[in-house]
Amino acid sequence: MNEPGSFPAYYDDLALSFNEAWGLIATGVSNRNSPAHMPVVGTIDALGVPQMRIMILRDVSQPGRSLRFHTDSRSIKAEQLRKNPATSVLFYDPAAKVQIRMSGKTHFMTTGDIADAAWSTSTPFARRCYMAEAAPGTPAAEASSGLPEWIEGKQPEEDQLADYRGNFAALLVEIDTIEWLYLANAGHRRARWQWNEAQNAWAGSWLIP
Numbered sequence: 001m002n003e004p005g006s007f008p009a010y011y012d013d014l015a016l017s018f019n020e021a022w023g024l025i026a027t028g029v030s031n032r033n034s035p036a037h038m039p040v041v042g043t044i045d046a047l048g049v050p051q052m053r054i055m056i057l058r059d060v061s062q063p064g065r066s067l068r069f070h071t072d073s074r075s076i077k078a079e080q081l082r083k084n085p086a087t088s089v090l091f092y093d094p095a096a097k098v099q100i101r102m103s104g105k106t107h108f109m110t111t112g113d114i115a116d117a118a119w120s121t122s123t124p125f126a127r128r129c130y131m132a133e134a135a136p137g138t139p140a141a142e143a144s145s146g147l148p149e150w151i152e153g154k155q156p157e158e159d160q161l162a163d164y165r166g167n168f169a170a171l172l173v174e175i176d177t178i179e180w181l182y183l184a185n186a187g188h189r190r191a192r193w194q195w196n197e198a199q200n201a202w203a204g205s206w207l208i209p
């Protein structure tokens with residue numbers, strides 16, 4: 001915890017806190033050891049129940065207000081997002097003592113430039129997940145990876161992956177709300193920013209933690 005006098009520059013500065021939030025999560029894309037690399041992504045199921053799971057953060061765009069994730073287009077979360085795009089993403093960086101909540105709507109992309117580029121720049125090993133024969137979440141009679149036997153424990157070649165491109169989806173979460181919580185002994189700091197479509201700008205304010 002910070003001692004009095006050793007506060008970060010953003011402690012009492014709303015604009016710096018906003019940039020710090022985006023900077024912390026952007027680190028999650030480039031640094032796999034960053035806690036922001038594996039946020040919790042929440043969706044809403046058909047019964048209105050929140051469903052959360054860890055996902056790897058693949059890309060962040062502050063100007064685009066977006067986060068990108070990858071998933072199987074046959075997955076349960078994909079089904080939920082097709083029905084209800086509402087999405088919440090939760091980050092906690094223990095060293096920075098910062099919790100960031102971002103929420104918005106997911107654009108579900110199986111075709112187009114973004115999905116194509118996301119597929120072709122993923123490693124063959126990462127893309128092997130999409131070779132599962134049955135949809136993720138399908139009940140199995142016995143313990144199984146779901147992968148075809150011939151590829152178990154092996155890295156697929158590019159031409160072996162082509163048939164499975166249809167199982168791949170990029171999820172682009174368009175963020176419209178950001179909440180920031182910074183923990184400090186001397187007093188926590190909490191803020192929220194809301195995207196104002198008409199003004200094409202973020203509107204932020206401090207909140208009582």
Ligand SMILES: Cc1cc2nc3c(=O)[nH]c(=O)nc-3n(C[C@H](O)[C@H](O)[C@H](O)COP(=O)(O)O)c2cc1C
Pocket residue numbers: 038051053054055056057069070071072075076077078136137
């Ligand atoms: C460290 C870690 C990283 C993961 N990354 C992803 C990911 O990038 N995409 C994904 O769809 N699932 C990922 N998962 C699996 C999900 O957490 C989840 O178990 C799975 O996708 C099924 O979720 P669903 O039934 O809600 O679709 C990851 C799990 C862990 C533990």
